[in-house]
Amino acid sequence: xxxxxxxxxPPTGAGxxxxxxRGPHQNGFRQLxxxxxxxxxxxxxxxxxxxxxPLAALVAILAVLAWKAGPVLKYNGLGFLAxxxxxxxxxxxxxxxxxxxxxxxxxxxxxxxxxxGTLASSAIAVLFAVPVSVGAALAIVEKLPPRVSNGVGVxxxxxxxxxxxxxxxxxxxTFGPFLARDIDPIFAxxxxxxxxxxxxxxxxxxxxxxxxxxxxxxxxIIPIVAATTRDLLRQVPRLPKEGALALGxxxxxxxxxxSLPWIRAGIIGASVLGLARALGExxxxxxxxxxxxxxxxxxxxxxxxxxxSTIVQQLDGSLGDGTGFELRTLAExxxxxxxxxxxxxxxxxxLVRRVAGTALPVGRGV
Numbered sequence: 492x493x494x495x496x497x498x499x500x501p502p503t504g505a506g507x508x509x510x511x512x513r514g515p516h517q518n519g520f521r522q523l524x525x526x527x528x529x530x531x532x533x534x535x536x537x538x539x540x541x542x543x544x545p546l547a548a549l550v551a552i553l554a555v556l557a558w559k560a561g562p563v564l565k566y567n568g569l570g571f572l573a574x575x576x577x578x579x580x581x582x583x584x585x586x587x588x589x590x591x592x593x594x595x596x597x598x599x600x601x602x603x604x605x606x607x608g609t610l611a612s613s614a615i616a617v618l619f620a621v622p623v624s625v626g627a628a629l630a631i632v633e634k635l636p637p638r639v640s641n642g643v644g645v646x647x648x649x650x651x652x653x654x655x656x657x658x659x660x661x662x663x664x665t666f667g668p669f670l671a672r673d674i675d676p677i678f679a680x681x682x683x684x685x686x687x688x689x690x691x692x693x694x695x696x697x698x699x700x701x702x703x704x705x706x707x708x709x710x711x712i713i714p715i716v717a718a719t720t721r722d723l724l725r726q727v728p729r730l731p732k733e734g735a736l737a738l739g740x741x742x743x744x745x746x747x748x749x750s751l752p753w754i755r756a757g758i759i760g761a762s763v764l765g766l767a768r769a770l771g772e773x774x775x776x777x778x779x780x781x782x783x784x785x786x787x788x789x790x791x792x793x794x795x796x797x798x799x800s801t802i803v804q805q806l807d808g809s810l811g812d813g814t815g816f817e818l819r820t821l822a823e824x825x826x827x828x829x830x831x832x833x834x835x836x837x838x839x840x841x842l843v844r845r846v847a848g849t850a851l852p853v854g855r856g857v
Contacts, residue, residue, distance in 0.1 A: 553829060560823035563816060566592040567600065567823065574601025577785040579808075579817055586814045594816040602827055604787045608701070608795035609831065611788070612776065613769040615705025616712055621762050623709075624716035629746055631717075632724040644721065651714035659778030662707040667698025667779055675702065675792055693790030699781035700792045707779050708772055712765035719761035723754040756843045763839035770832050776800040798828040 557564075564571075566589060580598030587596055627647070631640045675695040682691040727750050735745040751758070781794025782804060788795045802821050809817035 553826070556822050556826040556829065560819055560826050562592045563594075563819040563823050565590055566594065566816075567820070571600065571823065572602050572606070572827070574599070575603050575785050575787065576601045577604075579812065582812050582817075592816070593814045595812060595814060598816055600820050601785070602798070602824060604783070604785055605796050605798045605801055605824065606827065606831070607787050608780070608783075609770060609797040609799070609828070611701060612705045612708055612780070612795070612797060613766055615702065615791075616708035616769040617762060617766050619706055619709035620712045620716055620765055621758075624713050624761075624765075625720055625751070625758065627713070627717045628720035628724055629750070631721050633742065633746065633750075644718075647714045647717055647721075651718065655711070655772060655774045656778075658707055658711050659775035662703060662775060662779040663698060666707060667700075667703040669698075670703055670706070671695050671698045671792075679790075679792065689790075691791050693792055695792045696781065696794060699779055699794055701780075701788050701795050702791045704776050704779040704795075707775055708769045711772065711775065712768050715768060716758075716761045716765045719764065720754070720758055723757040723761075724750060727753045756846045759839060759843050759846060763836060766835055766839075767832055770828070770835065771799050772797075773799040773803045777804055798824050798831075 576599045578597055578599045580595030582595045584596055586593050588594075627643075631643055635643065678691045679693060679695050682688050684692060731749050731753070732745055735749045736742075740748065776797050777800035780796060780800060782800065783794040783796050784801065786793075786795070802824055805817070805821060809821055812818065
């Protein structure tokens with residue numbers, strides 16, 4: 492047996508690398524990480540492309556719509572936004588040119604009824620869905636036991652994945668007739684016949700109309716708003732809530748004065764996500780709205796049309812117009828819808844920025 496004296500211990504001073512005790516997989520991970528951190532130029536380029544792609548897609552979509560709708564924009568003018576007409580003209584006769592634009596004789600279109608229908612149905616959906624979603628999120632986070640809360644959360648996420656056509660069939664076959672038979676007559680018969688409130692009176696169709704479509708849209712966007720609000724509520728610190736309860740607030744007061752103000756900017760953002768879904772919904776609205784083209788509903792039960800549902804319903808027929816005028820008009824409708832959606836999102840971002848800059852009822856960072 493050989494003993495090692497202190498003079499025989501291998502030196503570890505300067506110039507002598509220490510013994511590497513790591514395995515080959517650890518060395519491989521370290522080399523891979525070093526490559527990622529050193530290749531900053533490539534990483535910067537990839538992230539730049541990823542940031543540009545959504546903006547480029549939006550610009551491309553708007554550019555294509557503007558190019559396709561360019562000729563009819565000149566023909567229809569700004570009066571297109573205020574007219575209520577929907578006249579394809581004589582598509583079997585000879586076409587004529589007006590201002591260099593080829594179109595069937597008598598063709599004239601207006602967007603006002605569809606703009607009103609789009610905004611009205613989306614407003615009903617948001618007014619119905621946001622309170623229900625916030626209440627459901629509060630119940631899931633604050634009241635329900637964990638197992639029940641997880642089950643309800645899974646159900647809500649499944650509801651978000653149901654196809655639009657299923658909601659449309661449910662609306663036209665079950666929900667709409669139920670409203671027309673049991674709910675709508677209560678409003679139509681008992682609201683006073685005075686300005687504003689008279690909008691809730693009138694003839695009740697057999698399940699189709701503005702109220703039915705708005706509520707179906709509301710059910711469709713509840714999972715979006717509720718799931719986002721639930722995740723936001725789970726991020727509210729416990730200390731402010733426990734302090735509110737210690738000061739004598741009940742659960743309702745604690746939610747109203749602490750939890751909801753803490754996440755109000757996020758609730759606005761979630762509501763805008765739901766609004767964007769409602770503005771662009773197509774199949775479900777086409778099945779429940781009644782598909783009125785050139786009429787503005789005179790009451791909340793009246794049939795109507797939206798921009799998105801009208802485009803999908805009229806697209807096939809527009810191909811029969813040899814001049815392409817009706818197809819270009821549908822592109823103009825799509826451009827109007829895109830502008831409405833962009834304005835709604837920009838307005839919401841400004842509102843979120845303003846709300847997020849206000850002071851919370853308890854100090855930030857608590």
